[in-house]
Structure formats: structure tokens, C-alpha cells
Amino acid sequence: MSQKPFYITTTLPYVNSDPHIGFAMEIIRADVIARAKKLDGYEVFFNTGTDEHGVKIYQKAFNSNEDTQVFVDRYVVKFKELKSVLGLSDDIHFIRTTDKQHVAAAEEFWRRCDKNGFIYKKLYKTKYCSGCELEKTDTELNEEGRCFIHPTLDLLLIDEENYFFKFSAFQQKLLDLYRSNPTLVVPDFRFNEIKAFVERGLEDFSISRLKTKMPWGVPVPSDADHVMYVWFDALTSYISTLGWPDDTKTFDTFWKNGTPVQYCGKDNLRQQSAMWQAMLMSVDLPPTHTIVIDGFVTGDGGVKMSKSLGNTVDPLDIVKEYGVDALRYYVCRELSPFEDSPFTMDKFKEAYNAHLANGIGNLTSRIMKMATTNLTSAPEIPSKSIPTEFMDALGVFNTQAAANIVWEHISAADRIIQEKEPFKLIKTDTDAAIEIIKDLCVRLYTIGRMLNPIMPQTSELLKKLVKENKMPEQPLFLRK
């Protein structure tokens, strides 16, 4: 029996700063889904990587007087380290948009798109602030359309020839796709948002930059004066990582005949569920199966995290102090799967003590203490015991609902110990007490099984302890 294929990818983070908690959240969630699918018998292709082109990186490297490639290489190391820091799947794929294979794929994508008539050249007016000596985008201008730093200066409009993508040609096709694919975007309210956006009408967007101004990008085929705009290049990574266009076997298995899933933050809704889908159509490739949009991690009170406010949290620090599984737990259960969620160290500590130290950690100690003192060997473990609701919740990307099921099982076991008092019963009715303890061991094993996608290390440890009928060498999660 050949395994069913499953492909899931994160957004490729832009490597102009260190990995932040928002991306850690996204990739942990994707990893949980990837592990759950593996547990369910799928052959999983799990992808992440780094987005390394574009003006911001070019400028930052330039400002620090560093070769751009050296600059990105330095950052990529930090992102690759996430694999061990966050306990990600061993076989995760990592694509860099500077990889030769990706660059070739992006160029081929462009060629096909162009051949199909969806790329054209037109004059594009850029806004230039002579004070900053920089081009400005609308988001970098104030309400009157003036530079924040130099509001008294008039912006200069400079004509520049750019290549454009005929996004507007895909309005109806996108709406048809949305209609025929009712689970394309999860959750529903994000799907509604993108539908409304497309219904309002689409504007073609620029997909190239003049090389003289910004050389750090994939060259535009057949025009040495331009490089691709970073988005056009980065989005194609979702298929270049699968070997497109050369490795048709891998691509066909996981994308064409599979159910490709893209995980991203809400700031990526438009790019992934509209622009990228249109781009795929333009080269006659099938659409993404599901795009999962999660919210932002915010500071206390729902305010944006920012270094100036001092309310940022570093995933590395958390892992150092509390361990990988504690962070994974928090992401899965304490943060909303689709809405914005506040993240503070106080909340984290509170949840850690309540649910990891007092919850699963303490439960493990009390069950295994009774087991090791009263059982001669591990009880028989049923071959399957994961409740279907658990897998169903993960199937709709609701890690919170899934984790809640696990913690209901933990509470139930604590209650059973209190109500049946096997530690007391053992003195009067040994056989009955042994049966209760065996049942508790099986319950703990089942909890271990369910924790596999969410907290892989804890999962393995729980299963090992029950199977070998051993006390943990030290408490699983020490109170902080």
C-alpha cells in the first residue's frame, strides 16, 4: 500500500532580521500538522526556507558594508537553527530563494507566464523624496501623501519602465476558484475578506525592478536590465522546492495530485490566496488546496509587538528557560489558531505552571510512582487509542481544540485517581487496585500518543516510561 502524499509549507520568512515569535508560531503549527499527517499514515513533504532577495536586504547589507550574499548567509544560519530550537521534523525541507535550482525555476515560471501573455511592460510612476534620497511607497507616506520625515518637500514623480503581471485578467477566474473550492482559505472570515477584495476589482502589479537601482534579485529572462520583484520570485518557491519544473515526479505527487497546504500570517492573505493563485493559473498549474491564515502574536492588551515598546519576546529565550515542548504547548493551546493572540512572559509562566508542571508533569509522576511500586511490568497497550475527535481537530488546523482534548484526558486521569484512590485500595483489594493502575498507565500512554504532533519529546518520554514501567528520572516540568 503506497502512502498518501501530503505537502505543507510555511511562508518563507524574509531574512533581514532574527527569527521572531510570529514566525516561530507559524512554523510550529505547520510542524504539528505535518507530524499529525505522518501519524495518520501520510507521506509528508514539509517545507520552509528563506526569502532572500529584494531592496530591504540589499540596503541593509549595503549599509553594514557587507557583501549581500555573505549577509544573507549569516542570517540563514539562524533560521536553519530553528529546526533544533523548535523541535521541528527531522526531514523538513529548506529552500532558499538564492538556491540555483530555485532561481532557475523562477526564471522558467516567468518565461511561461510571459509566453501565455500575462506579462507586459509599462511606465510606472515612483514617488521619490529628495530629502531622504529614496523612493517611497504609499505606506511610507502620511495622510497627505507626503514623506513623514520631510513633509514640506514635494515628492518627485519619476517614470520607470517595469514589467507588470496581468492580475486584472484573473478576477473572474479567481472568483470561480473561490466558488468551486469552498475550503481554499481557512478560516472562513479570511476567505470572505479575500473574496470581497477580488470582487472590488484588481490592478495589475509590477513584478520587476531596474537592475541599476537594485541588482539583488532573480534576473528577468531576456531582459538583463531588470530583476524580478521579490514577491514574484518568492512565491514560486512553494513549487520550486518540489523540484518544479524538472522533477515532475515529486511535483506531480505532492502538488498536482496532492492537497498542498500553505500556512501564513494574515498579512500574507492577499499574496497567497489571490496573487499566487493567479500566478499559478497564468502558467496552467493547479491551485493550492488550502491556505491557512493565522493571526499575529501581539503584546499585552493586543498591541503590536515592537522593539521600541519593549514588548517583544524571543523564542530562543523561552526555549532556553522552559524547553521546546513548553513553547510548542503554548503556541498550540494558549494562542488562538486563527485570531491575534497576546503573548507575555507572565501568561506563559502561568500556563506553564498550571498545565505542564501541575498538569501533565505531576500526573506522570503520580501514575508512574504507583505503577513502579505496584506493577511488575508494563500493562498491555492497545494498538490504537487516539480519539477521532483529536485527529479531526488537527484536520481543520485547530490545534487549540486538539490540545484541549488532550488536557481533558489529563484532568480525567487526575479525577480517577482521586475518586478511586488506588493508592489506598492497594492495601485492601490489591487486584482491583492493580487494574485501576494499569488503566491509568494506558491512559497516560494514550496521552503520550496524542502529544506526538504537539510535544514530540514529551510524547516519546511518556510512551517510554509506561512501556518500561519507570519513574521519570526528574519531574517532567519543574515548577517555575
Added chain:
RNA sequence: CGCGGGGUAGGGUAACGGUAACCCGUCAGGCUCAUAACCUGAAAAUUGCCGGUUCGAUUCCGGCCCCCGCAACCA
């Protein structure tokens, strides 16, 4: 009338047409297997405001008031 999300016990969140659930905190019991952990119970919410639909609304509809994102060539 640009688009979307939210306003639920002291704090943080869940549920979403039919006794409003959970965590932290507070109070009172219990237990001793366990990481001063665990269990039971109590106090505490007219579910932002005003109308409507309904036998019944936190949940559906309309209006209003606040908060937060986004508003495309920023990634």
C-alpha cells in the same frame, strides 16, 4: 456608507438558538499516590448599548458606542 476582527465573572480566554465553560486569582472543605501538586464545593457575568425575529438569543437581524488590524507594488 472602504475591508475585516473584537467587546463574556477581578484578569485572561471558550462556547455560539435551549441550564454561559475553562485557566489564574479569592474563600471553604477533602486527599496524601504526586512537582506545597491533585479532587470537591462556594462567591463572582443583567455575555458593550438600544431595538427586532423567536416559545426561547451571548448566539440570528438592524442601529449605535468603543478597541484593534489592513487599505495592494512593504516583506
